[in-house]
Amino acid sequence: GENVEQHPSTLSVQEGDSAVIKCTYSDSASNYFPWYKQELGKRPQLIIDIRSNVGEKKDQRIAVTLNKTAKHFSLHITETQPEDSAVYFCAASPTGTASKLTFGTGTRLQVTL
């Protein structure tokens, strides 16, 4: 089955700096890569996703890049703000298996003032 590795497990940045979280996956058939943000005590919520037919997608301060050859994808947050502090999860879903997502282990991002 699919295996998703996520790094780093914790990340601390100063407000205004950029944050990058990286994930690798094992199943070359995976074609859908969402990122979820989970604030303390809350549910995971989708913040951005990318499909395998594009290499990069951007939404305001958030961007995701995908390298299918290397089987890795990354989340980039620019101009970080305190409200970006949360746990971020990457996930991957293989073609032909509906939407079974395999999640990474999460990255705890702390944005300090």
Add this chain to the structure above:
Amino acid sequence: DAGVIQSPRHEVTEMGQEVTLRCKLISGHNSLFWYRQTMMRGLELLIYFNNNVPIDDSGMPEDRFSAKMPNASFSTLKIQPSEPRDSAVYFCASSLITQGAGEQYFGPGTRLTVT
């Protein structure tokens, strides 16, 4: 439009008791996912249904766990008998799968504590 509804939000029970968690999908969605989240194991997929049919239950930890989807909008996850190691937050997620993967919308979760 209501999101995913889960009940109860919190459950405290004694070891050996039966626990039933409930989930209502977003109207019009056709897929439901049960996840368990712990500090040690992260977010694990337990089982998922598509059009009321269980597609993959390989994540169900053992026979003490069972899940049903008696109709298109409602599901239950039952643990019988419960054990302290079952303590976790259980999320269900709802999705509309038309082709390949679709966005999953998570419910608020049920925090289960087994003493």
